[in-house]
Amino acid sequence: MPFKALGLAPYLIKTIAKQGFKKPTPIQEKAIPLVLEGKDLLGIAPTGSGKTAAYVLPIIQMLKGKTKTKNRHLNVLVLVPTRELAIQVEAVFQQFSAGLPFLFKSLAVYGGVSINPQMIGMQHVNVLVATPGRLLDLHASNAMHFNALTILVLDEADKMLNMGFKKEMEQLFALLPDQRQNLLFSATLSQEVQHINSVLLHDPSIIQIEAKKESIDLIQQTAYLVSPEKKGPLLRQLIQNNKWEQVLVFTSSVHRADQVAHKLRKNDIDAESIHSKVSQASRRENLANFKAGKLRVLVATDLLGRGIDIAFLPHVINYELPRSPKDFIHRIGRTGRAKHPGDAISFVAEEDKHHFKVIQKKMKSWVKLINADEIIFAQ
Ligand code: AMP
Numbered sequence: 001m002p003f004k005a006l007g008l009a010p011y012l013i014k015t016i017a018k019q020g021f022k023k024p025t026p027i028q029e030k031a032i033p034l035v036l037e038g039k040d041l042l043g044i045a046p047t048g049s050g051k052t053a054a055y056v057l058p059i060i061q062m063l064k065g066k067t068k069t070k071n072r073h074l075n076v077l078v079l080v081p082t083r084e085l086a087i088q089v090e091a092v093f094q095q096f097s098a099g100l101p102f103l104f105k106s107l108a109v110y111g112g113v114s115i116n117p118q119m120i121g122m123q124h125v126n127v128l129v130a131t132p133g134r135l136l137d138l139h140a141s142n143a144m145h146f147n148a149l150t151i152l153v154l155d156e157a158d159k160m161l162n163m164g165f166k167k168e169m170e171q172l173f174a175l176l177p178d179q180r181q182n183l184l185f186s187a188t189l190s191q192e193v194q195h196i197n198s199v200l201l202h203d204p205s206i207i208q209i210e211a212k213k214e215s216i217d218l219i220q221q222t223a224y225l226v227s228p229e230k231k232g233p234l235l236r237q238l239i240q241n242n243k244w245e246q247v248l249v250f251t252s253s254v255h256r257a258d259q260v261a262h263k264l265r266k267n268d269i270d271a272e273s274i275h276s277k278v279s280q281a282s283r284r285e286n287l288a289n290f291k292a293g294k295l296r297v298l299v300a301t302d303l304l305g306r307g308i309d310i311a312f313l314p315h316v317i318n319y320e321l322p323r324s325p326k327d328f329i330h331r332i333g334r335t336g337r338a339k340h341p342g343d344a345i346s347f348v349a350e351e352d353k354h355h356f357k358v359i360q361k362k363m364k365s366w367v368k369l370i371n372a373d374e375i376i377f378a379q
Helices: 010-019 026-036 051-062 083-097 116-121 132-140 157-162 166-175 191-200 213-217 228-241 254-266 280-291 325-332 350-363
Strands: 041-044 076-079 106-109 127-130 151-154 181-186 205-208 219-225 247-250 271-274 297-300 315-318 342-348 369-371
Touching: 010 051, 010 083, 026 041, 026 051, 026 205, 041 051, 051 083, 051 151, 051 181, 076 132, 083 106, 083 127, 083 280, 106 116, 106 132, 116 132, 127 132, 132 166, 151 191, 157 166, 157 181, 157 191, 166 191, 181 191, 219 350, 228 254, 228 342, 254 271, 254 297, 271 280, 280 297, 315 325, 325 350, 342 350
Parallel strands: 041 181, 041 205, 076 127, 076 151, 106 127, 151 181, 219 342, 219 369, 247 297, 247 315, 271 297, 315 342
Antiparallel strands: none
């Protein structure tokens, strides 16, 4: 089915074509007509499914003729769990609002940076993409009003709940007008997401897009049995011997992420870490450099495992396994996207063997454990 058949306006069809999107993804095909109809929506869809454009496109179209609200009176609020996702989602609004035949302004706001520029930036904003805490702070300072709000989007609702934003979310819901369209997107349908669904959404249409087995199949998975003290040398050997140029490494803690990046730099491998304790400016810079191919290795905690879209990332390394199999899928989902084969490598210590089995069972995909001693320092 072409985009044209979904009820989108010609100016959006033009921009979509310019972006090189040839046809809608399954979630776009299902969600766009429903959102345009004004229906509440529950979308269970993983990152990489094209869910952002599935709500951004119809929302932009629905704002036609409605964007001349009083100053600081928002039309649309998009709540997201992380700063990175806020920036990324707002960029998609910008991407598709270029050349619109009506006034339109979007803005991303998030914590960890000074609030004043965001207060000033709120002038005449129609669509605000925000993390919950900063939004409450801005609202408390009278930076925006919700009387004209007609659409609320919760993106990665499960992640938002996992990150402990439940109280902030409820506080926010109480501030919004009752009459509005609600769109809820989540990678999983946990009990808490179901609860939000039941209190927030009215007679919602439900769309469920399975994480594509084929996208996991696209990923070349390898696992090494390796003791914790040999993980560093193994990582360096893999990067150097294979001449890998863009490698995303996941660790379970902030401390380990810093330590791994530091050790790589000491061995002349260009590396930076990105996690909650890194300043917002450095996170942005490291991520931008990594995306642009100017930084060879990015070491991240799971904060980055969800929602961040890096096209054609060839190598992902699980330096430490995540506790949850879902996080494992999200981590390795950074690679093998958009039909480009990628490479995911897991370092498994003796004590992680059982946990690794649990992860594989959940993924329904089995990976042979290679003893790292067979390859490490083999040369
Ligand atoms: P998302 O799941 O929203 O994070 O999107 C994942 C990636 O798919 C992004 O890089 C989008 O630009 C891309 N994408 C979204 N929709 C389409 C489409 N219809 N055709 C091709 N790529 C798309």
